[in-house]
Amino acid sequence: MRLVRARRQHDGWVPWAFIFPTVVGISAFYLWPTLQSVYFSFTEWGPFGGTTWIGAENYLRLAGDPQVLKALGNTALYTAVTLLSIPLAIWLASLLNRPGLRGRTFFRILFFLPVVTVPAAIAMVWKLMFNGEFGVINYVLSLVGITGPFWLQTPVVSIVAVAVVGIWTTLGFNMIILGAGLQTIPDELYEAAELDGASPVRRLLHVTVPLLTPSIFFVTTITVIASLKVFDLVFLMIGPTNPVIDDAQTLVYLFYDEGFLVNDKGYAAAIGVVVLLVIAAVTLVQFRLQRRWVHYE
Amino acid sequence: MNRRGLLKGLTGLGIGAALVGCSSKGGGGGGEGDAENAEISFGLWDKIVADMVRKNLPAFSKAHPGIRVTVQDTPWDGYWSKLQTQTSSGTAPDVIWMNGPNFQLYAGNGNLEPLDSMVDDKSLVPTNFPAPLLDLYTLDGKLYGVPGVYNATALWYNTALFDAVGEEHPNDSWTWETVQSTADRIKKNSKGVYGIAFELGSGEVSYYNTIHQAGGFVISEDKSTSGYDKPETIEGLEYFASMMRNASAPSINQLSDQDPDDWFGSGKAAMLYGGATSVATLAESPQAKNIKLVHLPKKVNSDCVVHGVGTSISASSKNKAAARVFCSWVASKEFSELLGGTGSTIPPFAGSEQSYLAARPEFDLKVLIDAAKTGYPYPCSKNTTAWSSLEPKVLADLWSGKVDAKSAGTELAKQMNAQLAKG
Numbered sequence: 053m054r055l056v057r058a059r060r061q062h063d064g065w066v067p068w069a070f071i072f073p074t075v076v077g078i079s080a081f082y083l084w085p086t087l088q089s090v091y092f093s094f095t096e097w098g099p100f101g102g103t104t105w106i107g108a109e110n111y112l113r114l115a116g117d118p119q120v121l122k123a124l125g126n127t128a129l130y131t132a133v134t135l136l137s138i139p140l141a142i143w144l145a146s147l148l149n150r151p152g153l154r155g156r157t158f159f160r161i162l163f164f165l166p167v168v169t170v171p172a173a174i175a176m177v178w179k180l181m182f183n184g185e186f187g188v189i190n191y192v193l194s195l196v197g198i199t200g201p202f203w204l205q206t207p208v209v210s211i212v213a214v215a216v217v218g219i220w221t222t223l224g225f226n227m228i229i230l231g232a233g234l235q236t237i238p239d240e241l242y243e244a245a246e247l248d249g250a251s252p253v254r255r256l257l258h259v260t261v262p263l264l265t266p267s268i269f270f271v272t273t274i275t276v277i278a279s280l281k282v283f284d285l286v287f288l289m290i291g292p293t294n295p296v297i298d299d300a301q302t303l304v305y306l307f308y309d310e311g312f313l314v315n316d317k318g319y320a321a322a323i324g325v326v327v328l329l330v331i332a333a334v335t336l337v338q339f340r341l342q343r344r345w346v347h348y349e
Numbered sequence: 350m351n352r353r354g355l356l357k358g359l360t361g362l363g364i365g366a367a368l369v370g371c372s373s374k375g376g377g378g379g380g381e382g383d384a385e386n387a388e389i390s391f392g393l394w395d396k397i398v399a400d401m402v403r404k405n406l407p408a409f410s411k412a413h414p415g416i417r418v419t420v421q422d423t424p425w426d427g428y429w430s431k432l433q434t435q436t437s438s439g440t441a442p443d444v445i446w447m448n449g450p451n452f453q454l455y456a457g458n459g460n461l462e463p464l465d466s467m468v469d470d471k472s473l474v475p476t477n478f479p480a481p482l483l484d485l486y487t488l489d490g491k492l493y494g495v496p497g498v499y500n501a502t503a504l505w506y507n508t509a510l511f512d513a514v515g516e517e518h519p520n521d522s523w524t525w526e527t528v529q530s531t532a533d534r535i536k537k538n539s540k541g542v543y544g545i546a547f548e549l550g551s552g553e554v555s556y557y558n559t560i561h562q563a564g565g566f567v568i569s570e571d572k573s574t575s576g577y578d579k580p581e582t583i584e585g586l587e588y589f590a591s592m593m594r595n596a597s598a599p600s601i602n603q604l605s606d607q608d609p610d611d612w613f614g615s616g617k618a619a620m621l622y623g624g625a626t627s628v629a630t631l632a633e634s635p636q637a638k639n640i641k642l643v644h645l646p647k648k649v650n651s652d653c654v655v656h657g658v659g660t661s662i663s664a665s666s667k668n669k670a671a672a673r674v675f676c677s678w679v680a681s682k683e684f685s686e687l688l689g690g691t692g693s694t695i696p697p698f699a700g701s702e703q704s705y706l707a708a709r710p711e712f713d714l715k716v717l718i719d720a721a722k723t724g725y726p727y728p729c730s731k732n733t734t735a736w737s738s739l740e741p742k743v744l745a746d747l748w749s750g751k752v753d754a755k756s757a758g759t760e761l762a763k764q765m766n767a768q769l770a771k772g
Contacts, residue, residue, distance in 0.1 A: 100433065100458050101437040183606045183607065184606050185607065205601070206602075292741065293741045294550075295602070295742075295745030297742060309738065312433070314732075315454070315734070
């Protein structure tokens with residue numbers, strides 16, 4: 053190792069010029085509003101602007117608000133369930149990756165369709181399927197003698213039902229990413245494993261999964277972030293007039309409720325900041341943990 | 350994928366919720382502009398009405414060639430959050446649709462222009478409109494909205510289901526007890542048919558009516574306290590709860606999965622509490638030919654709640670004079686007739702109902718129009734949604750039979766008073 057590094061040439065303003073458009077965009081549409089939200093969370097903010105500084109009052113109220121804790125629990129539950137889409141996506145991506153599979157593009161499109169479908173349409177169709185009395189899900193269950201619940205009106209069950217739809221909508225995206233990861237695994241490794249007498253299951257667990265870890269880490273992080281921010285599916289499938297909305301609301305739904313129904317926008321901003329901190333903390337932990345299980349070549 | 354690529358992927362995502370805000374105060378800042386030469390915008394949430402206005406703008410332009418109008422329709426789900434943001438930044442449309450729950454929030458914060466001068470110059474004649482709607486859009490003695498399409502509630506019934514079990518059809522002399530006992534008998538005597546269905550997601554076509562009919566109230570006259578802990582109000586809630594307890598009506602879970610309009614329209618319920626907003630659904634339902642409606646049953650009185658749209662002018666409008674010219678068209682009989690012609694909701698101008706009644710000759714829709722004459726305005730305050738969003742949540746335990754009407758009402762009053770105390 054040389055002790056004296058060659059002095060790097062000064063690149064001047066050229067690289068800055070390259071990143072300038074992105075920096076402007078991110079600052080204007082992400083950084084600045086985020087900073088504003090943080091500022092507003094320390095204020096009392098009327099429905100049409102006009103803010104008064106009230107210090108940490110919103111946060112003190114938030115700490116003692118049972119609704120926040122409940123929403124945090126619901127969000128965690130939703131996130132935990134949607135993470136099941138990852139093993140599912142690995143399995144489906146491996147199936148699609150089998151050599152000699154016919155109609156691969158067709159299947160890929162089929163699985164990717166939910167990702168590009170409008171959430172409102174998805175929510176409508178699933179709502180019909182989850183219908184307690186006339187829904188197809190309970191009809192199928194009744195054929196095997198099970199009386200299904202009112203999926204969207206039963207506490208806990210409702211948020212899990214919404215999370216199932218969450219899995220369905222993110223599966224396609226995760227499959228594409230993981231499928232791309234699968235393509236980078238050299239065939240020789242599988243051949244070698246086969247010669248050593250490894251069964252298909254062991255090949256999956258000892259060759260595919262370890263070599264996929266960078267992609268798995270990526271989709272896990274993205275899925276967790278998206279799940280912690282879930283709002284649209286809860287709003288559309290459960291909504292403000294459902295009898296169990298209090299048992300099913302997620303953090304961002306609570307933010308909407310406080311900001312646009314109660315019109316307490318300062319408190320809503322504080323909830324927004326909490327969402328930001330939760331996501332930042334969880335993501336940080338994931339980046340810390342990746343050293344233990346993610347193998348970069 | 351390498352580590353670098355991964356980090357790059359993450360920075361491209363917006364992490365966390367950002368709330369774009371404007372710290373400018375809403376209200377004021379507008380100007381009169383030129384009454385006959387201006388560009389104005391009209392914001393509303395109903396696509397049918399928006400299309401009707403667009404189609405008939407040429408007629409308005411003929412009389413006022415210098416006023417150019419753009420119609421902006423925003424779907425209901427996003428209308429209020431969008432309008433609030435626009436209003437905060439002074440970019441709201443010149444003419445906007447209001448509803449009961451939001452009207453005082455806007456007018457009370459100085460975001461709407463009083464329409465007194467229109468009343469003075471007779472371009473808006475209040476006596477042409479239903480009294481409850483004028484009350485609804487009056488704050489501190491000033492009128493802020495041209496009454497628009499409105500909703501009243503009636504009792505709908507299915508003649509075929511009544512005849513099948515030999516029950517007498519409802520008429521104007523019916524009381525609450527008649528409805529309750531009839532619903533119970535129909536449920537017991539027919540296979541798989543409920544006696545009655547009603548919407549409990551909000552009170553507009555259900556308990557807001559019965560609370561008043563029993564002599565109670567949702568919110569006090571001075572908008573300072575909740576009426577939900579008053580015995581009469583609780584009676585109005587109990588009326589519906591009792592029919593759910595003995596299963597004359599579908600359960601709250603069933604009603605939440607399946608609109609009451611659908612229960613009734615598919616012949617699974619013999620009666621329905623429904624308003625003008627149900628007309629289109631019911632007219633296209635399989636049971637349409639068996640459906641009739643009568644005035645609501647009586648307790649102390651049989652008044653119904655009247656809720657309607659108000660067409661208002663933004664305080665931030667730079668062209669208030671032209672906006673008033675446009676609003677005087679909205680306040681005309683001709684405009685109401687066009688509204689009625691869509692057949693979607695009741696036109697507000699007295700004597701313009703002919704086109705509405707003709708659009709749906711199969712129903713006796715005059716019942717709704719007559720009901721509105723003796724109706725009373727939709728209950729609201731300066732921050733209505735803060736407490737009205739509590740209703741379905743707190744009352745859910747009553748509808749599902751977990752608690753009785755008294756404890757549900759008391760609990761709701763407690764939470765509602767806490768919200769009202771915040772001002």
